Amino acid sequence: MLKAIACFFFLPVLAAHAHAEQIRGNWEVMGTYFSVTLLDTAPSRANDEILGAAFSVVDILDRQMSNYRPDSELSRVNDFAGRGQIQVQANLYEILLTSELFRASSAGAFDVTIGALVDAWGFYSPRTASIPEGGVIARALESVGEGRLKLRAAKRTVELKSGTRLDLGAVAKGYAVDRAIAVLRERGAAAAMVDLGGTVGVIGSKADGExxxxxxxxxxxxxxxxxxxxxxxxxxxxxxxxxxxxxxxxxxxxxxxxxxxxxxxxxxxxxxxxxxxxxxxxxxxxxxxxxxxxxxxxxxxxxxxxxxxxxxxxxxxxxxxxxxxxxxxxxxxxxxxxxxxxESAGMPSSSGAKVTMGSRTTCAVGSVSPPATDQ
CATH class of the missing domain: 3.10.520.10 (ApbE-like domains)
Structure with a gap:
């Protein structure tokens, strides 16, 4: 069972914000650590509730998107591969749609249909990770890539080809940090830092203005x-x-x-x-x-x-x-x-000369056409 350990620390800060405190909450979720550092300029506010709300949204996402929870919504989708459409909640649909945009814009370097390969290499059970034998990699590759995942917006359904397995490990933490930041903003936080296993999001400045x-x-x-x-x-x-x-x-x-x-x-x-x-x-x-x-x-x-x-x-x-x-x-x-x-493209060299970049690759979400979805 997931350990949700909450520890709250109130750290006085002598800085530009009068009577400001930094309040920090720490938990374990998504198989890693999660911390929120909040700059509080109104000590009477219920800061534990604000921090708790940020953790709650991440905990909910973990219960939806974990590969390691057999009862998660993502596991349910993976188990349904090859059996048709399955309706999912808005959070999961949104992250899958966003992931398809990243797949297209990265020329396939980012791909959430990679689960069969991760499994083939044994990374779901690190103690057994090793180079796969024989044609295992080739067979797993048949379950990965464009066309293996189909999204239908009208009923918010997902359809996986047989053998395909989704893995959100390369995007779920970032999505969760964004959701936690959104919750903090909704609760009136003007400055905060959210850290989920090394993926960090910030708003505002520290108490000293830095x-x-x-x-x-x-x-x-x-x-x-x-x-x-x-x-x-x-x-x-x-x-x-x-x-x-x-x-x-x-x-x-x-x-x-x-x-x-x-x-x-x-x-x-x-x-x-x-x-x-x-x-x-x-x-x-x-x-x-x-x-x-x-x-x-x-x-x-x-x-x-x-x-x-x-x-x-x-x-x-x-x-x-x-x-x-x-x-x-x-x-x-x-x-x-x-x-x-x-020297990188678009960067001035040490001599001040500009290094010319070849073909520019579009990669920002929203700047590429969304994947085809049935209405």
């Missing part, structure tokens, strides 16, 4: 490799250190390319800053999958999106690539001598 500071995990060790300071928007990171196994001396991450069926190699992590957590979450996965072949320059075409990617380099160095106007200034890195910089 932006929220969000750490970037070092992809090759403990601690942080840098930080980001923002007053609005969201941050999400996809990295090969999250879930992986080592076989024959090679690391195999849970981040699988849905087009090839194999875990992505050659990139360590990608961090994306975007206007919404849903976008940051999905694009960090899509960019991670595409990075070894395409780099992350294509993200520069996304409105309001900035990104940084870390790649292994020679002599224990880390190669860094930026995407999006102003990205290099936004990402504050430590140990600069350990990095080899890669």
């Amino acid at each position: 932006p929220w500071s969000i750490g970037i995990r070092h992809p090759a060790g403990n601690g942080l490799i840098g930080k980001i300071r923002i007053a609005r928007g969201a941050v999400s990171t996809s990295g090969n250190y999250e879930r992986f196994f080592i076989q024959d001396g090679k690391r195999f991450s849970h981040l699988i390319d849905p087009r090839t069926g194999w875990p992505v190699a050659g990139v360590m992590s990608v961090t994306v800053v975007a206007p919404s957590a849903t976008t940051a979450d999905a694009l960090s996965t899509a960019a991670y999958v595409r990075a070894p072949q395409d780099g992350i320059a294509w993200l520069g075409a996304c409105d309001g999106v900035k990104a940084i990617a870390f790649y292994p380099a020679d002599d224990d160095q880390i190669r860094v690539e930026f995407a999006g106007a102003g990205a290099e200034a936004l990402f504050e890195l430590s140990d600069a001598d350990c990095f080899v910089k890669t």
Whole structure:
């Protein structure tokens, strides 16, 4: 059973906001930690109710969208694959429709029909994760990709082809953070930071008027490799250190390319800053999958999106690539001598010259045509 552990901390802040306090709630949900830090300028308000409302919406989404709950709505949809249409609640329909937009705009690098591949590699049971035998990957690939998921808006139904299994692990946390932020706004919160397993959304500024500071995990060790300071928007990171196994001396991450069926190699992590957590979450996965072949320059075409990617380099160095106007200034890195910089499209080079970008890829949700749906 899910543990929902709520801890509330009231942290006095001596800053620009008179009598302001930072109130923090911590829980366990979606198989990870969930924290909300709220700037309270009216101590008489029922802050525990505000924090509780933010947790409640995330808990509800977990009960709907978890692959690990046999009684979740997502599990029910997966179990119904190959048997026709099944009606779903508005939250699940919305995230599936949004996910189809990301699939189309990322050229298939992001795909929620990937569940059969995740299962084939054993990542639903990490202790048994290993390289699949024989033709297992090829068979799983037959259940993944365009046309395997059909959405019908009129009755809000979902239809999966036989063998197809949905996995929302690359977008559900971002969607939940956005919903929690919306609840906080509805309850009158002017400034807050929401962190769900490293996917972070913020509104407003801290009590001292400064932006929220969000750490970037070092992809090759403990601690942080840098930080980001923002007053609005969201941050999400996809990295090969999250879930992986080592076989024959090679690391195999849970981040699988849905087009090839194999875990992505050659990139360590990608961090994306975007206007919404849903976008940051999905694009960090899509960019991670595409990075070894395409780099992350294509993200520069996304409105309001900035990104940084870390790649292994020679002599224990880390190669860094930026995407999006102003990205290099936004990402504050430590140990600069350990990095080899890669100039990205749309970014000025060290000499001030502009690096020309080839074909610009549309990737923001809402800027691509929605998938075909029956009315």
